[in-house]
Amino acid sequence: MFERLLNPRSIAVVGASRNPEKIGNVVIRNLIKSGYKGKIYPVNPKCDEIFGHKCYPDVKSIPDEIDLAVIVLPAKFVLPVLKDCVDKGIRFVIPIAGGFGETGEEGKKAEEEMRKMIQGKITRIIGPNTVGIYIPRYGVNTALTAPEKTDFPPDGDIAFISQSGALGLLTMDEMSKFSVGFGAFINLGNRVDLNENELMEFFAEDENIKSIVMYIETFANAREFVEKAREISKKKPIIVLKAGRTSSGAKAAASHTGALASNDRIVDGALKQCGAIRAYDEEEMIDYARALAYQKPLFGDNIAIVTTAGGVGVVTADYVEEFGLKVAELSEETKKKIKEEILPFASANNPIDMTASASDDHYDSVLEVLNEDEGVDGIIVYALFQTPLITERVVDVIEKWAKKKPTVVGVIGGSKVEKYIREFEKRKIPVYPSIIRCVKSMVALRKRGKYLENRM
């Protein structure tokens, strides 16, 4: 259905420009930089070529089938170009410009015309008022932020559907630092046509996608969302950041995307009912999407905590209890093994404080014992690379055990530990740079576990 959107054989950029400060130039640079392999057709009546690609005066003159047209022209020029695209049978059109429904009655009328224009036609619209899409696997990148100013993440397991463009780009920029992968990013914008429900349904069937995360200020069709999400979340985790949940937020959303205020209790209940995990900000959203994409759900409340820094264990234990999980009571056998065989120098209680004398092998033995203990449902393990005996091999060690019981990893530190965070991430082990993010992500795994338990 959306294969040609994610993997278009040809892209026309209408309003392409030779001026590096113009969006019509940035979009082409982003396509090139992201490694797009299909054909690029710049459209601009005043140019011959841009970055070596022959320019055309309008889309109709392009002597090729076009799968995707990106319109970077200002709002007032969009309708006639869209008409050309529809006439040419272009499959997907992304009008970038704002200045439509979000600005008032006139803009709403223009959106109505857009809808009419594609009625009964093959053309589908993403937007307007959108930064478009980013599909790392196929190098499709229509973002209006310049590649000199933003990092774009690698390919990965997460489909990210966002009503807000900038928030989406910023969040992916941040997550790029740790090599977090995205299978697709789609900015819905004003949703004259394509909405989150259709996309969610599509990604539910996409084998490359392991979790679907959404930033939403207002649902295109809440009832339909709940119906679809209820089915999809049986197989695939859905994470929703529904913003505008307070009266202040709702007012802000109204002037941002024209969202109507919704009763947040009803939203919350509906999301719970359909198994969507709720996030409250840009970091939680992707943190949970990663945990749920990479790990099995958590079927039980009992968490073992492994640390080499006692204080980190204490703060983790506090959060684990506060957020409704339990610090696991270890079996006598486990404690005995830890105390007598593995860590005679350290604390065998949970949190297990291996102290700064811990080696990679200590991690291996402790994680083995915890995976054998039936009283332990999930594990939060801190790999703190500042201690003397720990080496990069601990990544292999943790990877081995992280595939058994649901495990999340904490790596706290500065510039010297970032490479290890990236390494865990590349191996699809959920890893977080702070205590609270570890615990909250474990809670997300538990929420999914509970939902699935109730469905069984």
Added chain:
Amino acid sequence: MFERLLNPRSIAVVGASRNPEKIGNVVIRNLIKSGYKGKIYPVNPKCDEIFGHKCYPDVKSIPDEIDLAVIVLPAKFVLPVLKDCVDKGIRFVIPIAGGFGETGEEGKKAEEEMRKMIQGKITRIIGPNTVGIYIPRYGVNTALTAPEKTDFPPDGDIAFISQSGALGLLTMDEMSKFSVGFGAFINLGNRVDLNENELMEFFAEDENIKSIVMYIETFANAREFVEKAREISKKKPIIVLKAGRTSSGAKAAASHTGALASNDRIVDGALKQCGAIRAYDEEEMIDYARALAYQKPLFGDNIAIVTTAGGVGVVTADYVEEFGLKVAELSEETKKKIKEEILPFASANNPIDMTASASDDHYDSVLEVLNEDEGVDGIIVYALFQTPLITERVVDVIEKWAKKKPTVVGVIGGSKVEKYIREFEKRKIPVYPSIIRCVKSMVALRKRGKYLENRM
């Protein structure tokens, strides 16, 4: 009182080693790397010199006055060395080794002997079971984590007193990434002598220190803490991460530092009463310490939000309301100015969404108007460097206005924005890489404002 601890003219390292894997080597390397300018006296009967410093067989043989002795020997060797240090009149002694009170009765006895040994003498003890101290200004760094594995932060306004060593080092390592400065870090360890109360009192008078932050699992003397903190917090902000606040956390703390469980409601009430701002994890603790060190308290609930990403404004508004602040109602004059003169293309409501078309000058004009509007008490401004027209000059612009109304800055993104975060930090403007950290730090400024209002 503690001048010679923070700025010792000479340091003896007892148990110094030529083996780079030994703590007795790491400590000397940390001193050298941190730029310590005083005299270093390695003590080791089996060596002639270490890193060019002449070695002595024991502290008594050192032909110089010693301000600080660091004992890196295992627990069983500590007492006789301490005796030597006391006899020599060494002012401060830091026994690094664990294996004392935290391990049981025998360890407790050894600590009792340590206390007796210094009774009526000039010698004061920090620890044992400590990573010691880090004073960037004077290059004093007794940490046992190797400089290859950890970043140490630059000099700054925050005094950080921590009962946990590893948590302290990890947190400073993380904060180094953004050049967060620390005036002093002192790891209390088992506190046979020096405790948080004396240090807090000392830092209260230290003009280099603008905020005092503590990680505490159990108070050395809670009543004394409350009495002193109540006085100090009138002049200087105190931030406390009191861990072990849940029953699980308290159990963990008991095996970490031997902390006795305390009723957290009582702790919470006492902290509120004495004006200490409570933090719940390693990031909050330093985030609040920075906000409170760099900014005036917030005397009012009304927050203006300035963003170029609509979604970021919505999520911020949600948190502002959730956390008990208010999204300011802008005056008609402010709205008119914004809408007619500054941002005809954008939303003049609060949150003010300047959109991706915003320039540095737009920031300047909007911040000016908000600083004039009496309905605005504090400002959260997002400097999102991904947008096309924003340049590094926006740091100057924001700096100018951040000195008027309490302002915190949000910079969200990846590797390309880190330099801007460091730049704000260097200029002592509180800056955070996520929405929730901006809002929570503003809440910390408000808590301090409320405390001071009630004291007036």
